[in-house]
Amino acid sequence: MLNQTVEARLEASCGLAADHPVMALWRRNDIINRAEAGSELAVLDPAEPGAFPAPTRAALAARMARECGSDALAGEYGSLASQGTADDENIAHGSPLDWIVDTGLRAAARHCDLLTLNPTGATRSDIEALREAGFSDADIVALSELIAFVNYHVRCIEGLRLIAEAGK
Amino acid sequence: MSVVHDFTTDVLTWNPYVEPVDLDAATQSQRAAMGVTAATRSVSVYTRVLAHDAQTLQSRTPLFNAIMYGKEGLSRGDRELGAIGASIYNGCVYCTSVHARFYQQFGAVPDIIETIFAAGTEAKLPEREQAIFDFSVKLSHTPPSATPDDVRRLKSVGLSEAEIVDLVRAAALFGWANRLMHTLGEPQRG
Incomplete structure (x- = not known):
C-alpha cells in the first residue's frame, strides 16, 4: 500500500527537493533514517493490522495531519486511504464524528482528535471508552502509536520547512 | 499509591x-x-505495554535512542531541554520527571528546572535556553506555531542548522512519547 517511500512523502509534504542542503542534514544519520521509515510502515501498514486495516489507518493519519495544519501530508495520507470505505473517507476529510457510521471507528477517530488537539486532557476514561467500543488492549496500543507517530512526523516536517525558510 | 498531577523531579x-x-x-x-x-530478568511496565504493538516498538526503540542519546550533533542537555519543553506543554508529568532529572545531570544551566516548574511554558530563562525552550513549546502546539524567526533566534544564540535539526527531532519525539505515556497510564508516588 505504501506506494511511495517515506522519503518521497516527506519531501512532498515539506516542499523541499531531495537535494536541498537541509535535507542532507536531516538524513545524515542512517539509524534514524531506517527507524523512521520502519516506524511509518509499522503504524500505517503493519504485518498484523488488528482492528485497523491499512486504508483506515491512512484515513486516521490524514485526519490528524489536517488537524496539525499539514494539508500536504494530509493529502499524501489521504491518497493512501482512497481504497477505503465511506467511513474512511469521512475520517480522512475531517468530517464531524457523528458522520462516521461504525461506532468503533467513531470512537477511534474521537481518540485521534483528542490526543492530537488536547493530549493533556486525556484520562483513564478515554481508554475505557475505547474498550467499551470493542477494542482490545493491543488495538488500543496500536491506535495510540499511530496517533503518536503522526504527531511526531508533522512536527518533523514543519521543523524542516522552518529551517529551510529561515535560511532563505 | 497516589496519582501525581504536579511537575516534579521525584522518581515516580x-x-x-x-x-x-x-x-x-x-x-x-x-x-x-x-x-x-x-x-x-525484568522489563519495564511501559515497554511491556508498548510490546502489544511489537512491530512499532522494534523501530521506535532505536529511533528514540539515536535522537536522545546519539553522540554527534546537539548536546545532550539541549536535547533534554527540547524534550522538557514538549512534555511541559503536553502535560506529561512522568516524561517531565525523567527528563528533568536528565537535564540536571547533563544540562549546562543550574536552577533551570525549578524555574520551568514554577512558571511552565511562560518561564523566563537565560537567552540561549529561552530560545531552545520556546521553540520546543511552539513546535508542540497543534498546529505547530514556531516560525522562521524562532529558527533565526536559535542561530543567533549559536546553534548550527545541524543542531537545529536535532532539536526539531528531540522536541517532535516527545510529541510522540507524551501521547503514549500520558494517555496510556498515570504517574504515581509511593
Missing part, C-alpha cells in the same frame, strides 16, 4: 490503563522488540 512509578504483555506469554516478535534475552 507509572501505572498503565491497559494490561502489560506478560513476559512468559510474549510472542517471539514481542520478546525481540522488548530486547529480551536469556539473561533478562
